[in-house]
Amino acid sequence: MRAIQVTRLGGPEVLAATDLPDPEPAPGELLVRTDAVGVNFIDVYFRTGTYGTDLPYIPGSEATGTVVAMADGVTGFSVGDRVAWASAPGSYAELVRVPVSVAVPVPAEVTAPVAASALLQGMTAHYLVTSVYPVQRGDTVLVHAGAGGVGLILTQLAVERGARVISTVSTAEKEALSREAGASEVLRYSEELAVRVRDLTSGEGVAAVYDGVGRDTFDTSLECVRVRGIVALFGAASGPVPPFDPQRLNKAGSVFLTRPSLAHFVRTRDELLWRAGDVFDAIASRALDIRVGAEYPLERAADAHRDLEGRRTTGSIVLLPE
Ligand code: NDP
Incomplete structure (x- = not known):
């Protein structure tokens, strides 16, 4: 598969497009072929070393795509389902191993670039206005x-x-x-x-x-x-x-x-599905508009990071595998 790999910490130039072996789903995981990958500021913190990580690694934690394989015993999902997630490491790739616990079904009316932008940023906004300070x-x-x-x-x-x-x-x-x-x-x-x-x-x-x-x-x-x-x-x-x-x-x-951190506000499957469901419902009913300000080929992840850090982006930005 094509993926972005980081072998040393540093500037956007360390985001290198490369060929890697196709992964296999481990127990409790789906294997998903990505349609769009979310780019988030936290990806910058990992790349620069602000947050610790082992090297080498594939960046990214958010994407959407289609289930192509499942580990034995996995229930609740089928091959061919559209799913999205906000917290599966290694998401800047054509194939991602996604723990069932973090996978969320994507409504048919939500496009791939929007689905890849909705969960991490959308559920963050959701917990900030409902739980951190419940806006009145x-x-x-x-x-x-x-x-x-x-x-x-x-x-x-x-x-x-x-x-x-x-x-x-x-x-x-x-x-x-x-x-x-x-x-x-x-x-x-x-x-x-x-x-x-x-x-x-x-x-x-x-x-x-x-x-x-x-x-x-x-x-x-x-x-x-x-x-x-x-x-x-x-x-x-x-x-x-x-x-x-x-x-x-x-x-x-x-x-x-x-x-606060999103991880502490989606601690149970019920809480994750509540927040994701609210966000996807609001998108589907047009109560919430997700602006995808820019799309980049997966291979050009470095340009996406340059623009994000350079304050040149608006709204959400996504990477598109070929
Ligand atoms: P944004 O799209 O908001 O990009 C960052 C924006 O910050 C820039 O466009 C810029 O807008 C503003 N900014 C101000 N000063 C700087 C600077 N010196 N360098 C770069 N940008 C600057 O990113 P995200 O929506 O992905 O994330 C927004 C924030 O939310 C980040 O800090 C991220 O880490 C955080 N976050 C936290 C989560 C949590 O659970 N704690 C979860 C998700 C995101 P302008 O030019 O208008 O100032």
Whole structure:
């Protein structure tokens, strides 16, 4: 099979297209031929060594495709089924071994590029608005990187729950996309940001800040949140937040800080199917629009990473095997 393999950590150039032996499904696994592969910021953290991994490895954890083989004794799926997943290592490949526990059926009306973008970013947005801070009608929330993969989905889900969304973006094109997703106010990152957010909330601050940018926005996030509000620091696109004095949460107004991960919000099969089902249902009913901002051949995974890290992408991005 063709796959992307990483033999040393580093820049996008370490993502090398190569021929590897076809894998066999181990007990409890499906073997899936991929139709589209999701590219996520976490793939960058593994490639650069921010998160540890053994070498060599095949990057990626999210894709969609068709079941071509199953281990003996596997039930609940059949050869020919369309499935998607958010957490099977080695997904930048034509063939992927997918544990049955993480495979989710894909509704017929959801296209492959959308299915490959829906679960990791969609279920993240879902747990952020339902479980980390359950957004209430009338809340104002702040979404950083509002035109990114998670950002566009998060904005739509928060608006759907009755919130007013303020977002941040870096360009006019991204501003237009964030507004289309439902943001009422779209701001640029600047020293004035916290003042602007306070002005827009009668001096109160927002109920929740959803911050996937990290180092560059974290201090501002603390200045934008209301007394007893919550800062959900769910990523580090600009780099990790440095060590932190908890007393700052007191000064900010008895603020809650959490650093959540999707894995902890899909711990049981029931929870995974609930979140995935909500996301796929919303896509199928057109209540949720997943923007696939760019598609790259699998072989050009390095270009996809360059664009993602270079802030040149909008919405979700996918790799397409030949
Ligand atoms: P995005 O599509 O949002 O891409 C990242 C965006 O972050 C960029 O487009 C850019 O938007 C913004 N950004 C701000 N500063 C920088 C910088 N210095 N370098 C690069 N980008 C920057 O990516 P994803 O949707 O895949 O992920 C968004 C965040 O969510 C990431 O931090 C990711 O790790 C996190 N995440 C966390 C999960 C969890 O469970 N904890 C699960 C899934 C994702 P702009 O130019 O407008 O600023």
